[in-house]
Amino acid sequence: MKKSILFHIALLLLIAANGLAQTSTNLIVSPTPASSLSLWSLQKQTVVYLVTGNSAIQSEYKIKTEIQLTDGTVVGKTDLTRSRVYILKSGNTIYYADDVVPLDYMIFTGKYRVSLNTSGKLPSETYQICVSLVNTQDFAPIAPSKCKVFTIATPQLPVLIRPFKDQVLNETEAQSVITFKWTPLAPITQSIITYKVLVFEVLQGQTPMQALRSNMPILDQDVRSVTQYVWNPQGILNQNPADENGVVHQKKLIWTIQTYDNQNEQPFLDGGLTRDGLSEPVVFYVGTLKK
C-alpha cells in the first residue's frame, strides 16, 4: 500500500514538472525489476515513461528503446520498422512496459536472445535502459533520450529442506513438535521477506497435489525473514487415517512455502510458472517408522 502511494506521488510530481515544458519526457524504472520480461507488463511500476506534448504540435512518433550493458553495448532495441505508432497529444501521456519494452517488437542479440528464448529472462547483470521519442519517417529523435540503470538478479524461490521428500516422522514425536526448515529466497535482500508455511493433509483417496489444490491448510503461518518454524500441531495430527478395511495408514502431508514480497502485499511473482510464489512442494508422512 505504502509502495503504491509513493509511486503515485512520484508520478504526480513528474506530471506537474513536465507540464511546464514542451514535448518533454521522463522515465522511471525499477532498479531491480523482475527477471522475466513478460512480468514487466503485469507490474506497472517496473517501467513508467511520461510524455508531455504541446498542443501546437500534432505529429506521429514511435518510442525507441535500447537496453545496454554498463559499457554501452546495446543488447536489445526496438525494431522501429515494425513498432507501434503513437500520436503526440497535448498534455501528459503515460506509457508502461507494454509500450516501452514491447516483447513483440524488441530485437535482442547473442546470448541475450538465447536466454530469452530458453527462459524468458535476461541474464543476471546490470543494464541501462534508454528511451527516446523518434519520428516515424527517418526515426530522427524528437525528444532527448532518457536513461536509467537497473539490475537483474534471477530469484530462486526457497527450497524445502526439512521435512524432506518422503520423510517419515515418528508419530508421537510429530504430534508434539515438527520443525520446518527451508532455504531463503535468493538473492537475499535487505527488505523483509515473509514466508508463509503451509501444510495440507492428504485425505484418503486424494493425490498430494489434489490435496494442495483443494484442501484448507492445517498450518498457515507467516514467518518473517527467518527460515525455520517450530510447529506444535496441537492435536490436529492425532488421528491416522484408516481405509475401508480398517487398516490404519501413515498420515500423509504435503507442505510448501509461499513467498511474499517485502510489503507482504502479494505473492512473489517472479521465479515460478504459477506466479503465486509457491516453492516446489514436498510430501512427508507421520506414522510408525519402517525399519
Add this chain to the structure above:
Amino acid sequence: MKLKLFTFFMLCCISFGYAQTRKSKKKSKVVVTGTMGVSYENYGLTKNPTGWTGFSPRKPWNQVRFTLKPTITIGDLKMPFNFSFATLPTNFLGPYAGIGALGNQTFSQFLSNPLNNFSINPKYKWAELQLGTQYLNYSDLTTGDVGIFGAGIDLRPGGYLIKFFTGTSQQGINQSFSPVVVGAYKRTHWMAQLGKEKEDVYKFAITTASGKDHFGSVTSPPLFVSPQKGFVLSLLGKYKLDNGYYMEAETAQNFFSTNILSGPPLPGGVHSFNPFYTADASSLSDFAGTAAFGKKSKNFDIGFKTNYLGAGYYTMGYPYQQSDKLDLTVNTRFNIWKNSDKTFKTNVVASIGQRMNNYSNSILKQNMLIANLNCFTQFNNNWSLNVNYNNFGFQSTGVNPYSIRNISNDFGVNPTYSWSTTKMANLLSLSYNYSQYDDRDVFSGITTSNLTHTVFVTYVPTYFNKSITPDFSLLYFTNQLPTFKTTLVTASAGIGTPLFDKKINLKGQLQYTFIKNNVFTPNNNVVANCTIDWKITKELIWTNYFSTNFYKYGNESIPFDASYVETNYRTGLLYKFSTKKQ
C-alpha cells in the same frame, strides 16, 4: 437443504445397497463390489477474549464428504466408478483458491474442482476407457500432477502402449477483489503416448502433452496471471536385466508461451512446432533430461540418478516443478553382520547428492549438498539401535549480497529395548536428536547457530490376558537461537480397547504440552481425543472421532493470557458391498 438431501440420498443408497447384497447373494452373473460412505466433520473455535485475531480456524466449520466406489464386473469387463465429492469448496491454493467465498460454483466448476472426483474407467482385457476426473502419470517430464476432467483411452494390445486423453483441468474463474479470488483462465489439455512395454522388464515410449489457457473464458481476467500454453515432447526408455541391473532415461523438449496475448513471434525467437505449437513473442523452448542406473539385489542396492531441467523447462502437467536445476544423487542400501540363521543384524541406507539451483545463472548459481545415513541394528531379541545422520549444505556463488551459506547437521540415536514376562510384553524406546543449523548473514558476515535438542521416551506395555493397549510417552525439546529460546515438554498417554465382543474399538489419548519462550510465562496446552469405531455389521462401519484442544498463552502475546478452545467432531458411515457369493 442441499446438504440434507445429499445425506438422505447417501443413506438411502447405503440401505438399498445393503438390501441388494442380501438378495443377490443367491445368484448373479454381474458382480458388483465396492464401498460407499458419507462423513460429516464439524469444527469449532472459541477464543478468549472474543474477537482476538491471534489464532485462525484450521478446518472448515462444517464439511460433508461422499464417496461411492462400486466396481461392476461382467466376465472380463470391469467398470470401476469413483464418485468422491465434498459439499463445501475449501480450495486455498491453485486456480480455485478462494472460490468458496464467491458463493455457489457453476456445475462445470464443481466437476473440475480438484476437491471432487467423478470417474468411470471401463476396462476390457487390454482396453481401458477413461472418463471423468483422471490423474494420469505419463512420465516424469511431461504430465502427472494435474487432475483433468475429460475422456481418453489406454490400450495395451500385445504389449504396445496407445494412450490418449483430453479434457479440462480448470474452468474460467473471474478475478475478485472482495472476497479475494485470484481467478484463473479455463485450461484444456490433451496428451498422448505410444510405445511398448513389458512390465518389470522394459518400456519405450514417446509422449506428448499440451495445455492451453482460454482468454475468453472469464469476464474479469486475473490481474497477475497471464494466459499460457505449452507443449512438451519426450522420449522415455527403461530396461531391467535379470541380474538386477537397471537403467532408465527420459529426454524432453518443451515449447511454452508465458503470455499467449504477446503478439507474433520475434525475428530470431522461438519457432513454431507445427501442427502442435504456434510460437508467439513470449515463447520459450528448453530441454530436460533424467537418467538413472544401478543394481538391486536382496542384500545390496546401489543407484545413480541425475535430473536436469533447463531454465525455461515448464510443463502444465507439473505446475510446481522447479526449473533451472541439476540434481545428482548416489544412493545405496546394504545388509551386514550375519546372524546364526543367516539373516542380517544391520541394515544401512545412505545417499549423497548435489543439487544446483539457478543452474544457467553464472552469478547466482546455488549449490546444495544433501547427505543422509540411516543404520538400523537388531542386536538380539531385546535390543535394537537406529542411528541416523543428515547433512545439508546450501551455498550460492558470487559476492555479497549474493553469497549465501547455510549448513544443517542432524544426528539421531534411537535405542529400543523390549522384554517379556509371563503376563506381558514391554517396549521401551529412547530417542535423542541433535540438530545444528548455521546461517551466515550475507550483509554482516556473521554466522549464527540454531541448536535443537530433542529427547523422546516411549513405553508400550502389551498384556497377554487383557485386551487394553496403553502407551505412554514423554518429549523434551529445546531450540536455541542467539536471542530466542523455546523449550517444550509434552507428556502423552493413550489407551485402546475392543468392546462388546470386538464390535466396537475404542481409543483415547490425552496430551499435555508446556511451552516456554525466553523469559515469558509459559504456554499451556491440553489435547484430548477419542476414536470410537463400531462395526454394526460385517459390511457397515460407523466411525466417530472427537477431539478438543485447549491452548493458553503466556504473556508473550497481546492480550496477556489469551486462550482458545478448538473442537473437532467427525462421524461417518462406511458400507462395503459385494454381490459375489461368499
